[in-house]
Amino acid sequence: xxxxxxxxxxxxxxxxxxxxxxxxxxxxKSTFAADADAxxxxxxxxxxxxxxxxxxPLATSYAEVAEALERLLDEDHDYGTVVVDSVDWLEPLxxxxxxxxxxxQSIETPGFGKGYRRGADHLA
Numbered sequence: 669x670x671x672x673x674x675x676x677x678x679x680x681x682x683x684x685x686x687x688x689x690x691x692x693x694x695x696x697k698s699t700f701a702a703d704a705d706a707x708x709x710x711x712x713x714x715x716x717x718x719x720x721x722x723x724x725p726l727a728t729s730y731a732e733v734a735e736a737l738e739r740l741l742d743e744d745h746d747y748g749t750v751v752v753d754s755v756d757w758l759e760p761l762x763x764x765x766x767x768x769x770x771x772x773q774s775i776e777t778p779g780f781g782k783g784y785r786r787g788a789d790h791l792a
Contacts, residue, residue, distance in 0.1 A: 688755065698753055705748035710736045712757035722747070730765035733758060763787055 689697045693715075701707055702721045709716065709723035710733055716723065724736045733752070740750060752758055763775040766787025775783040 698751075701749070701751040701753065704751065706746055707749040707751050708740065708745075708747040709751045709753050711753055712761060713754055715753055723753075727761070730758075730761040733761060 689700060691697050698709075698715055698717070698719055701709070702719050707721055709721055711723050711726045712733065714726055724732075727733045727736065737750070740747065763784070766783065767773070767775055767777070770778075770783075770786070772778065772783060775787060777783060778786060
């Protein structure tokens with residue numbers, strides 16, 4: 669593509685922010701997320717405490733997390749924010765799914781670092 673002044677644009681397409689919050693237990697990550705625009709929580713750990721927010725049942729597998737995301741993509745709703753609470757509990761679910769799909773005993777079965785790389789590639 670040749671660059672010319674005709675290719676200049678005045679507006680950019682705004683994308684919704686993607687935010688990852690990291691902190692120790694009880695610091696207020698879920699409370700912060702609960703104040704986002706019309707949140708719905710995909711729970712991978714039981715950490716809502718007293719928060720009264722819409723949430724899916726506790727996901728104990730990657731398939732359950734994926735199904736919740738699919739429902740949000742496929743069905744009409746008024747939610748404006750998806751919260752995965754929490755991603756550090758989601759990670760082992762992803763690795764377990766990668767092992768299941770590839771017939772590995774553990775994520776380290778293919779060799780140092782290879783299981784993590786291949787597992788993430790298959791789930792992307």
